[in-house]
Amino acid sequence: MIHPKVNEVLSEIGLYDSINLSKKGLYFMKIDKKAVGEKIYLRPLTEEDTQMVVSWRNSKRVMDNFIYRTPLTYESHLKWFREKVETGEVVDFIVCDKENDMPLGCVYLQHFEKENRKAEIGIFLGEDRAFGRGIGKEACRLMVKYGFEELKLHKIISRVLSFNEASVKTHEAAGFVKEALFKDDVFVEGKYLDVIFLGVINPEER
Numbered sequence: 001m002i003h004p005k006v007n008e009v010l011s012e013i014g015l016y017d018s019i020n021l022s023k024k025g026l027y028f029m030k031i032d033k034k035a036v037g038e039k040i041y042l043r044p045l046t047e048e049d050t051q052m053v054v055s056w057r058n059s060k061r062v063m064d065n066f067i068y069r070t071p072l073t074y075e076s077h078l079k080w081f082r083e084k085v086e087t088g089e090v091v092d093f094i095v096c097d098k099e100n101d102m103p104l105g106c107v108y109l110q111h112f113e114k115e116n117r118k119a120e121i122g123i124f125l126g127e128d129r130a131f132g133r134g135i136g137k138e139a140c141r142l143m144v145k146y147g148f149e150e151l152k153l154h155k156i157i158s159r160v161l162s163f164n165e166a167s168v169k170t171h172e173a174a175g176f177v178k179e180a181l182f183k184d185d186v187f188v189e190g191k192y193l194d195v196i197f198l199g200v201i202n203p204e205e206r
């Protein structure tokens with residue numbers, strides 16, 4: 001069952017007219033047409049993706065680049081899916097290879113601030129074959145386009161650990177600019193780490 005709040009939330013973020021309200025196909029109508037790039041397309045995250053996403057997110061390559069390092073469990077991810085994704089609080093897509101439909105990673109928008117028309121993007125690839133082929137750049141670009149054109153956001157932000165060059169470049173390729181460096185901003189695994197804040201403003205509203 002779709003969470004009763006879903007209509008309300010989607011209506012607030014401007015999606016109400018465009019959704020397919022089948023449980024697994026939320027956002028599919030729109031995304032099917034809009035979020036298709038050269039090498040990839042985005043499709044909505046489903047409950048069936050749980051195990052795959054948990055193993056991607058717990059992989060060393062992803063974990064080492066994330067601020068939050070607590071390992072995900074199947075149950076914690078499913079709870080998050082039901083409470084955040086199905087309610088429309090988080091918009092989460094699976095990045096798929098256009099050639100063979102294979103899932104490669106995730107890109108999502110969270111922490112929506114309705115009054116500021118702002119959200120925060122997150123991205124990770126999970127499959128070895130996905131890295132270093134421009135997939136991250138394309139996924140980030142498509143998510144930003146979706147955020148501005150479909151969700152009518154004014155600004156999208158991101159927080160990246162300062163050593164994560166690939167992620168900074170991925171964001172910059174999608175139009176983000178570095179706005180600030182926060183020194184010793186997070187305490188992760190016994191060390192204080194610097195965090196770069198990046199932001200992109202809707203080009204139609206600059």
Ligand SMILES: CC(C)(COP(=O)(O)OP(=O)(O)OC[C@H]1O[C@@H](n2cnc3c(N)ncnc32)[C@H](O)[C@@H]1OP(=O)(O)O)[C@@H](O)C(=O)NCCC(=O)NCCS
Binds near residue numbers: 061130135164165
């Ligand atoms: C960050 C991530 C999404 C980038 O995706 P990707 O498909 O591997 O990256 P792309 O091939 O699109 O390349 C993006 C840019 O980073 C550069 N890059 C790629 N891997 C790199 C590396 N290991 N070190 C430095 N730069 C790198 C590329 O050369 C490219 O730069 P360019 O625009 O100057 O050519 C992916 O590496 C990833 O999932 N990393 C682990 C999780 C993560 O860090 N998520 C972000 C947390 S904020």
